[in-house]
Amino acid sequence: MAAATKCSPQLFRNMSRFHPRTILCKQQHCRHILTRASRPAVYHNCRQYYDPASSYKESELWKIYHETKNWCSEAQKTTPWINPTAVFANNEISLSDIDVYGFDYDYTLANYDNDIHNLIYDLSKEVLINKKKYPRQIRDLPYQPDFAVRGLHFDVSKGLLMKIDAFHHIQLGTVYRGLNPLSDDEVKELYHGTHIPLSLMNSFYGSGGHMRQMMDLFSIPEMTLLANVIQYFIEKNIPYDPEYLFFDINDAVKSIHYSGAMHQTVQNNIEQYLEKCKNIPEFLNRLVNCKRKIFLITNSSYNFVEKGMNYIVGADWMDLFDIVVTQARKPSFYSENKRRPFRHFDRYHRVPQWTKVDKFEKGQIYLEGNLELFHKMTGWVGSSVMYFGDHVYSDLADPSLRSGWRTGAIIPELESEINTMNSDVYKESLTWLVALQNLIETMQANQSPDCQAVIQEWLNERNKLRILTKEVFNPRFGSLFRTYHNPTYFSRRLSRFADFYTSDIINLLNYSTDHTFYPRRAALPHENYYHAGMSYHNPELL
Numbered sequence: 001m002a003a004a005t006k007c008s009p010q011l012f013r014n015m016s017r018f019h020p021r022t023i024l025c026k027q028q029h030c031r032h033i034l035t036r037a038s039r040p041a042v043y044h045n046c047r048q049y050y051d052p053a054s055s056y057k058e059s060e061l062w063k064i065y066h067e068t069k070n071w072c073s074e075a076q077k078t079t080p081w082i083n084p085t086a087v088f089a090n091n092e093i094s095l096s097d098i099d100v101y102g103f104d105y106d107y108t109l110a111n112y113d114n115d116i117h118n119l120i121y122d123l124s125k126e127v128l129i130n131k132k133k134y135p136r137q138i139r140d141l142p143y144q145p146d147f148a149v150r151g152l153h154f155d156v157s158k159g160l161l162m163k164i165d166a167f168h169h170i171q172l173g174t175v176y177r178g179l180n181p182l183s184d185d186e187v188k189e190l191y192h193g194t195h196i197p198l199s200l201m202n203s204f205y206g207s208g209g210h211m212r213q214m215m216d217l218f219s220i221p222e223m224t225l226l227a228n229v230i231q232y233f234i235e236k237n238i239p240y241d242p243e244y245l246f247f248d249i250n251d252a253v254k255s256i257h258y259s260g261a262m263h264q265t266v267q268n269n270i271e272q273y274l275e276k277c278k279n280i281p282e283f284l285n286r287l288v289n290c291k292r293k294i295f296l297i298t299n300s301s302y303n304f305v306e307k308g309m310n311y312i313v314g315a316d317w318m319d320l321f322d323i324v325v326t327q328a329r330k331p332s333f334y335s336e337n338k339r340r341p342f343r344h345f346d347r348y349h350r351v352p353q354w355t356k357v358d359k360f361e362k363g364q365i366y367l368e369g370n371l372e373l374f375h376k377m378t379g380w381v382g383s384s385v386m387y388f389g390d391h392v393y394s395d396l397a398d399p400s401l402r403s404g405w406r407t408g409a410i411i412p413e414l415e416s417e418i419n420t421m422n423s424d425v426y427k428e429s430l431t432w433l434v435a436l437q438n439l440i441e442t443m444q445a446n447q448s449p450d451c452q453a454v455i456q457e458w459l460n461e462r463n464k465l466r467i468l469t470k471e472v473f474n475p476r477f478g479s480l481f482r483t484y485h486n487p488t489y490f491s492r493r494l495s496r497f498a499d500f501y502t503s504d505i506i507n508l509l510n511y512s513t514d515h516t517f518y519p520r521r522a523a524l525p526h527e528n529y530y531h532a533g534m535s536y537h538n539p540e541l542l
Helices: 041-045 058-078 114-131 136-140 184-191 221-235 242-258 261-268 281-288 302-312 371-378 390-403 412-419 424-443 449-473 490-495 505-512
Strands: 012-014 024-025 032-034 100-103 151-153 160-162 211-213 293-297 323-326 344-345 351-356 367-368 387-388 408-412 499-500
Touching: 012 221, 058 261, 058 424, 058 449, 114 136, 114 242, 114 261, 136 367, 151 371, 211 261, 221 242, 242 449, 261 371, 281 293, 281 505, 302 323, 371 390, 390 490, 408 490, 412 424, 412 490, 499 505
Parallel strands: 100 293, 100 387, 293 323, 323 367, 387 408, 408 499
Antiparallel strands: 012 024, 024 032, 151 160, 151 211, 344 351, 344 367
16 A cells, blocks of 8 residues: 655645544645644654555554654654743733732742651651650651652542542542552542542532642642551551541641741741742842832741741841731631731731721731732732732632732742653653554554554553653652643643743743733644744743
């Protein structure tokens, strides 16, 4: 079965009798195929194509396989490099329209060393042992920094940690009881498939229901502690109720924040736990010099924030901010509009004052409060205000939905994930995985036993590639942003509540204060992928 001469990509057309993702050349007699792949570079080539409706010999299928693989090997070399410190837009937004900038503190202005996770883990173990009378032997359970990723769900009724995608499907291979993975068959039997009904999913803020989403960066040591304690109970044959266990550990982690135990340790060892970045003062000063208003709304206490900001910015950090609100109790700050007035905080005596707050004054510290009063006293409403935070629910959801503020998510893990995506092993594996999957989809119509045996070999290789492209991010749970095919549940919420996201607030220094961010046009399943051939998010192009 001879193929026609190589054709130009400009001559492709869709033909309904082939798979809807297959793009064929409209040149007469040409049977070339352009396989739909996630990498734009794949579109720049065209290879021989054989009619999937025809019957093939085993040798012919392998010939197509090797030609496609060779093609992918060359195509991945032109895959654009992604700048790990770029800003990525979900919505079009121009910074020239932003008059007011608001910030959270933890993991937004203040970045922590990984030692903070060890601290949370160790302090929480002590609460379990001393206050909840858990076995003292759990003190010897070591922290595993690479065990979990943010955004996982914990099934409190079954005691299972897992990753769920944007469509409420469990990613097989990511379900753990303690430190032990469940087989795909076990998962399907427990959940009657892989779909989690809406009635079992978490509420708007990630809590409630059987599924609790572990959403912030401080939850990473919490997930590790959950897994380790469950594993200990299993190995020692200690009966336990997973729901009680979850709430005990969750309460222990909360208590070290509320009691001030974690904050006090950080304050006493500020250089160990807090990263000092000289670009933070530069970034804040640039906003002030450009006549932008700046405010801080954080759940942390003033004493904790003051110690950190003195270290990061300097003793005069208060001069940069028009309003500072601490102990805001987000997300309640956004919703409890009738019950929680603002209070003055006496910086010198370190106590709240009882005088009524009816206006904000620069240089003063405020506690608690609510969004409605904040709007009333500042007039800062709508899309001229932008707020930055790391917690998609507590920081970003309500400002976006209730106030129309523009929102920016700070995702520290993003830089590492992009570096992995830029690696040769990932680019090669993903390019070939997508092409191989499309080859399987196209050729599965060949029903002869020999051809079906070939297809099965391809399916086995596809499964190995899926595991490889998952484990390069995290051996157990893979990428924060993707399952095998789909965006994760975390990604879904991120795209809903954040106008753009980046790995660090200082990345905005790479852009002017009137820069416009444009979202990339993502191809829907029925659309072609249009690509201009340029490297996205390359700072040299800015």
